[in-house]
Amino acid sequence: MMRQAIETLTVRTRGxxxxxxxxEVQSRVQDAGLHTGLCTLHLQHTSAxxxxxxxxxxxxxxxxxxxxxxxxxxGDPLFVHTMEGDDDMPAHIRTALTTVNLGVPIAEGRxxxxxxxxxxxxxxxxxPHTRTVVIHVIGDGDTSRGDRA
Amino acid sequence: MMRQAIETLTVRTRGxxxxxxxxEVQSRVQDAGLHTGLCTLHLQHTSAxxxxxxxxxxxxxxxxxxxxxxxxxxGDPLFVHTMEGDDDMPAHIRTALTTVNLGVPIAEGRxxxxxxxxxxxxxxxxxPHTRTVVIHVIGDGDTSRGDRA
Amino acid sequence: MMRQAIETLTVRTRGxxxxxxxxEVQSRVQDAGLHTGLCTLHLQHTSAxxxxxxxxxxxxxxxxxxxxxxxxxxGDPLFVHTMEGDDDMPAHIRTALTTVNLGVPIAEGRxxxxxxxxxxxxxxxxxPHTRTVVIHVIGDGDTSRGDRA
Numbered sequence: 001m002m003r004q005a006i007e008t009l010t011v012r013t014r015g016x017x018x019x020x021x022x023x024e025v026q027s028r029v030q031d032a033g034l035h036t037g038l039c040t041l042h043l044q045h046t047s048a049x050x051x052x053x054x055x056x057x058x059x060x061x062x063x064x065x066x067x068x069x070x071x072x073x074x075g076d077p078l079f080v081h082t083m084e085g086d087d088d089m090p091a092h093i094r095t096a097l098t099t100v101n102l103g104v105p106i107a108e109g110r111x112x113x114x115x116x117x118x119x120x121x122x123x124x125x126x127x128p129h130t131r132t133v134v135i136h137v138i139g140d141g142d143t144s145r146g147d148r149a
Numbered sequence: 150m151m152r153q154a155i156e157t158l159t160v161r162t163r164g165x166x167x168x169x170x171x172x173e174v175q176s177r178v179q180d181a182g183l184h185t186g187l188c189t190l191h192l193q194h195t196s197a198x199x200x201x202x203x204x205x206x207x208x209x210x211x212x213x214x215x216x217x218x219x220x221x222x223x224g225d226p227l228f229v230h231t232m233e234g235d236d237d238m239p240a241h242i243r244t245a246l247t248t249v250n251l252g253v254p255i256a257e258g259r260x261x262x263x264x265x266x267x268x269x270x271x272x273x274x275x276x277p278h279t280r281t282v283v284i285h286v287i288g289d290g291d292t293s294r295g296d297r298a
Numbered sequence: 299m300m301r302q303a304i305e306t307l308t309v310r311t312r313g314x315x316x317x318x319x320x321x322e323v324q325s326r327v328q329d330a331g332l333h334t335g336l337c338t339l340h341l342q343h344t345s346a347x348x349x350x351x352x353x354x355x356x357x358x359x360x361x362x363x364x365x366x367x368x369x370x371x372x373g374d375p376l377f378v379h380t381m382e383g384d385d386d387m388p389a390h391i392r393t394a395l396t397t398v399n400l401g402v403p404i405a406e407g408r409x410x411x412x413x414x415x416x417x418x419x420x421x422x423x424x425x426p427h428t429r430t431v432v433i434h435v436i437g438d439g440d441t442s443r444g445d446r447a
Contacts, residue, residue: 002151002300002301002302002436003151004151004185004186004187004288004289006185006254006256006261036302036304037302037434037436038187038302038336038338038434038436040187040252040253040254042252042253042254042261043263044261044262044263044264044266045263045265045266046201046202046203046263046265046266051394052344052398052399053344053390053393053394054344054390057379059378059379060379060387060390062378062379063376063377063378063379063387063390063391064390064391064394066376066377066378067370067374067376067377067391070376071220071369072216076216078212078215078216078219079212079215079216080208080211080212080215081206081208081209081211081212089209089212092202092203092209092212092213093212093213093216095202096200096202096213096247097246097247097395098394098395099248099397099399100201100266101201101248101250101251101252101253101399102252102399103252103338103340103399103400103401104338104340104399105304105338105340105432105433105434107304107432112304112340112342112432112434113342114341114342114343114344114430115342116343116344117342117343117344117398132263134254134256134261135254136186136187136254136261138151138186138187138287138288138436139302139436140302151300152300153300153334153335153336153437153438155334155403155405155410187336189336189401189402189403191401191402191403191410192412193410193411193412193413193415194412194414194415195350195351195352195412195414195415220369221365225365227361227364227365227368228361228364228365229357229360229361229364230355230357230358230360230361232355238358238361241351241352241358241361241362242361242362242365244351245349245351245362245396246395246396248397249350249415250350250397250399250400250401250402251401252401281412283403283405283410284403285335285336285403285410287335287336287436287437
C-alpha cells in the first residue's frame with residue numbers, strides 16, 4: 001500500500017562550507033520502511049543550498065569554494081542589499097545558482113544515488129546558522145512485509 | 150487515502166522581473182485539501198525560471214537583476230542565436246543557471262516553505278510573456294475528514 | 299488506484315555535448331500506463347547534468363557550450379583537483395550550476411512539457427561516458443481502464 005512520511009532534519013553549520021547529510025537522509029528513508037518511492041528534500045532557507053556532489057576527494061569541495069568566491073565575490077560593490085553583511089547578497093545568489101530542492105528516487109529501500117554522489121547542505125553565510133531540511137518520502141512499503149501495492 | 154490533482158497557473162509578465170506566485174500556489178494546495186504531501190511546480194518555458202528567494206527586501210531582487218545582467222549580458226557578441234533578440238540567448242542561459250522545476254513538501258495542509266521563502270516566476274525576456282506553471286499535488290487528505298491513509 | 303514504477307535509462311555519450319532523451323522518457327512514461335502523476339529523473343553522476351532546454355534551433359546548444367566554456371574554463375589555474383584531467387573540476391562545477399534532478403508532472407498520459415522543452419543529458423567531460431538516469435513515476439492508472447482513484 002502507498003504511504004508517506006514527512007519530517008525535518010536540523011543541521012548546525014559552523015559558517016561557509018559543506019555539511020554532508022547523506023547518511024542522515026538514508027537513515028530516515030530506511031526508517032520509513034519504503035521499498036520503492038520518492039524522497040524529496042527541501043531546505044527552508046534563501047542563503048544556503050542543497051548540493052549533490054562527489055564525496056571522495058575533499059579538494060573538489062575546496063575548488064568549489066574558490067570558484068564561487070570568484071564568481072560571486074563577497075563585498076562586490078554591485079550590491080545594494082548589504083545591511084545583513086558583505087556575504088549576504090552573495091549567499092542569496094549562490095543559492096539561486098544551485099538549488100534548495102532535490103528529488104531522489106528510492107529503490108530497494110535506499111536512495112538511488114550514484115556511487116560518488118553525496119548530499120550536502122552548502123552553507124553560504126560566513127557565520128554559523130541552524131538550517132532545516134524538510135524530508136518527504138512517498139512510496140510502497142517493504143515487499144517482505146507483504147504490503148506492496 | 151492517497152490522491153492527487155493537477156492544474157495550471159497562468160502568469161502574465163510585463164517583461165524582465167520577478168512575479169511572486171506563493172499565495173496562488175498556496176491557495177491551490179489548500180483547495181486540493183491535502184494534509185501531507187508533495188507539490189511539484191513545472192514551468193513550461195525555456196526563457197523564464199522558477200525561483201525560491203527572500204520575499205522581504207525588494208533590494209534583494211534588484212541585486213539579482215544587476216548580478217545576472219553582468220553575468221549573462223544581453224547582446225553578448227559570443228552568441229550566434231540572436232534572431233529572436235539580444236535578450237533571448239541570455240534568457241535561455243539564465244533559465245539553465247536557475248531552474249524550471251520545484252518540489253515542495255506539504256505539511257499540515259500548507260507548502261513547507263521557510264519563513265522568508267517566496268516562490269517567483271522570474272521572467273528573463275524583456276518583452277511581456279504569458280507563462281504557464283503546471284502544479285501537481287499528491288498526498289493524503291485532511292485527517293479531520295477521516296480519509297488519511 | 300495509485301501506483302508507481304522505477305527503472306533506469308542508460309545514455310552512452312561521445313564526450314561533451316547534449317544528448318536528448320525526451321522521447322525515451324516519454325516512452326517509459328507511456329509504458330507505465332499512468333494517466334496523471336509525477337515523473338522524477340535523477341542522473342547518478344557528478345560531472346554531467348540534466349537540462350530542460352529548447353529543442354528547436356541547434357545554435358542554442360552551441361551558444362550554451364560557448365558560454366559555459368568561458369564561465370568555467372577547462373584548465374583554469376584556480377583548480378587544485380586536476381588529477382582526473384583539466385575538464386574534471388569544470389565538469390563538477392557545471393553540474394552544480396545546472397542540476398541532476400528533474401520533476402515533471404504527467405498529464406493525460408504524457409510528460410507535461412512545454413512546446414519547446416526537450417530533456418537532455420548534458421555531458422560535461424570531454425571523453426565518452428556511460429550515464430545512468432533513474433526514472434521514477436507515480437500516479438493514477440489510465441481512466442479508460444477504470445482504475446483511477
